[in-house]
Amino acid sequence: MYTLDEIACHIEAVLIGNPSVPIHNIATLLNAQEGDLTHLSNPYYRGYLQETKASAVILASGHADQCPVNALIVDNPSLAYAKASQLFHRNETIPSDISTETDIHSTAQIGADVGIGPFVTIGPNVVLEERVKIGAHTSIGADSRLGKDTHIHSGVSIYDKVEIGQRCTIQANVVIGADGFGFIPDSDGKLQHIKQLGGVKIGNDVVVGASSTIDRGAIENTVIEDGVKLDDQVHIGHNCIVGAHSMLCGCTGLGGSVTIGSHCVFAGGVGIAGSGPLNIASGVTIGAMTYVSRSIDKSGTYQGATLHTPIESWRRNALRLTKLDELVQRVSELEKKLQEKQ
Numbered sequence: 001m002y003t004l005d006e007i008a009c010h011i012e013a014v015l016i017g018n019p020s021v022p023i024h025n026i027a028t029l030l031n032a033q034e035g036d037l038t039h040l041s042n043p044y045y046r047g048y049l050q051e052t053k054a055s056a057v058i059l060a061s062g063h064a065d066q067c068p069v070n071a072l073i074v075d076n077p078s079l080a081y082a083k084a085s086q087l088f089h090r091n092e093t094i095p096s097d098i099s100t101e102t103d104i105h106s107t108a109q110i111g112a113d114v115g116i117g118p119f120v121t122i123g124p125n126v127v128l129e130e131r132v133k134i135g136a137h138t139s140i141g142a143d144s145r146l147g148k149d150t151h152i153h154s155g156v157s158i159y160d161k162v163e164i165g166q167r168c169t170i171q172a173n174v175v176i177g178a179d180g181f182g183f184i185p186d187s188d189g190k191l192q193h194i195k196q197l198g199g200v201k202i203g204n205d206v207v208v209g210a211s212s213t214i215d216r217g218a219i220e221n222t223v224i225e226d227g228v229k230l231d232d233q234v235h236i237g238h239n240c241i242v243g244a245h246s247m248l249c250g251c252t253g254l255g256g257s258v259t260i261g262s263h264c265v266f267a268g269g270v271g272i273a274g275s276g277p278l279n280i281a282s283g284v285t286i287g288a289m290t291y292v293s294r295s296i297d298k299s300g301t302y303q304g305a306t307l308h309t310p311i312e313s314w315r316r317n318a319l320r321l322t323k324l325d326e327l328v329q330r331v332s333e334l335e336k337k338l339q340e341k342q
Contacts, residue, residue, distance in 0.1 A: 002087055004056050007037065008072055010087060011080040013058065017070025021055050026081075026088055029054070039081040058084065094133045094151065105142075117154065129166075141177065147204065159216065161199030165226070168202060171210040176200050180215040180222075180238025180256055194218060196238060203227070203244070209234060218256075225262070237273075243282060260284075 002010075005019035027036040029045050032054035039058035040049055049057065049066055056070040058080050064071050074080040095115035104110070104122040111129045117136035122128070127145040134140070135154030144158055147166035152158070156170050159177030164170070182194035198217025203226035208214070214236040216222060222238055224230075227245035235253040236242065242254075243262035252266045255273025261282030269289040272278060278292070283299030286292065290304035309317070 004070055004072070007056075007084055007087065011058070011072065011074060011083045013072035013074045013080060015070070015072055016064065016067075017056065021070055023055060026085060027054065029057070037084060039077050039084075041078040041081055093135060093154070095135065099136075111148070123160070135172070144177075153210075159200075161216070162202075163199065164202045165204035165206065167204055168206045168208075170208045171212075171232070173211045174208050175213045176202070176208070177216045178213065180218055182218055182238065182256070198222065198239070200224070206230075209250070212236075215256075231268075249288075 002023050003019060004015060004017065004021040004023060007023060008015040008019070022035060023037045024035040025037070027033065027038055029038045029040060029048040029052045032038040032052055034053060034055055036054045037056050037058070038052060038054040040046065040063055046063065049063065050068055052069065054069055056072055057067050058072045058074060058077050059067060060075070060077055061073050064073055072080070095117040098114065098116045099118040099120070101118040102116050102120045102122070105124045105126065107124045108122045108126040109128065111132065113131045114128050115133040117134060119137045120134050121139045123140060123142040123144070125143045126140050129146060129148040131149045132146045134152045135156070137154050138152055138156045140158045141160035141162065143160055144162040146152070146164045147168065149166055150164055150168040152170045153172040155173045157175045162177040177200045179196040182196060183191040184194060186192050196216045196218050198219050198221045200214055200216050201221045202224040205227045206224055207229045209230050209232035211232055212230050212234040214222060214224065215238040217239045220239060222236060223241045224236070225242060225244040228242050229247045231248060231250040233251050234248050237254050237256040237258065239257045240254045241259040242248070243260050243264065245262055246260055246264040248266045249268040251268055252270045257277040258272050258280070259277070260280045261284065263283050264280060265285045267286060267288035270286050270292070272280070272292040274293045279295045279297070281297050281299050284296055285301040287301070287303035288305060290302065292304070296302065
């Protein structure tokens with residue numbers, strides 16, 4: 001429980017109302033009750049404001065006169081809500097000590113206040129810095145290192161030579177450091193495996209969503225820079241570099257050797273791969289379900305997926321698209337003939 005004054009200080013808000021009001025939870029505008037804090041971050045929900053039963057609302061100054069309860073006035077309600085949510089987050093599954101049902105190699109270095117759940121395997125020369133927390137049924141391979149205050153949820157597989165920075169969160173069932181997908185046919189057509197000799201290096205304050213995969217590099221490391229946020233079921237191929245504070249939404253996939261600049265946002269289902277290494281400039285936003293096969297050298301917003309239409313219309317347009325090259329050639333010929341007549 002926090003008082004409204006404590007929350008206002010935490011999110012740097014101007015408080016209009018009673019500073020001693022107790023807040024026990026965060027809820028939506030529509031469903032909030034007494035003792036709840038809510039927020040108005042999207043004008044779409046403005047119609048619910050005057051009917052809310054919350055004890056307080058986080059909102060911008062332009063909506064303050066419409067608020068029937070205590071108000072926390074901020075410039076950016078979405079950001080303020082994010083900060084407030086951190087006060088109420090409780091994860092009861094975090095292990096507070098080291099379970100007796102673990103397999104920890106004698107050469108592993110375990111820092112102070114480390115928590116390790118049951119059925120965890122820690123390999124040779126692993127370093128766990130202070131306050132690392134590791135959930136049950138997790139495996140950490142040889143020569144890996146986890147930075148201070150990093151939290152590994154249950155069922156995670158971390159292979160050899162993986163470095164994870166400080167204050168990272170790795171959600172359940174993530175795989176980090178598996179072999180990249182590298183094969184080459186020999187003279188008989190049999191596929192020979194290109195051994196993946198690099199590792200994975202993850203910076204500080206990185207979040208990796210559940211069931212995501214980050215492959216190790218073929219020679220040099222696959223790199224995830226500081227502040228990157230990966231949603232669930234994201235795949236990062238071998239030798240990729242994901243720039244600082246970029247955000248990749250669910251089911252995005254990067255083929256091998258893709259370099260992404262900083263502060264990029266890829267919506268769900270984006271695929272990036274080509275016949276060679278690709279580079280995406282900093283500050284690029286890519287819309288959902290877009291396939292990128294060439295480098296992007298200028299910041300901006302890009303979209304390549306077609307919008308949904310009734311199936312009959314979609315089929316006709318799909319067939320027309322196959323004739324696009326032929327139509328371009330015919331138009332070029334017509335333009336040439338018109339120029340000859342002038």
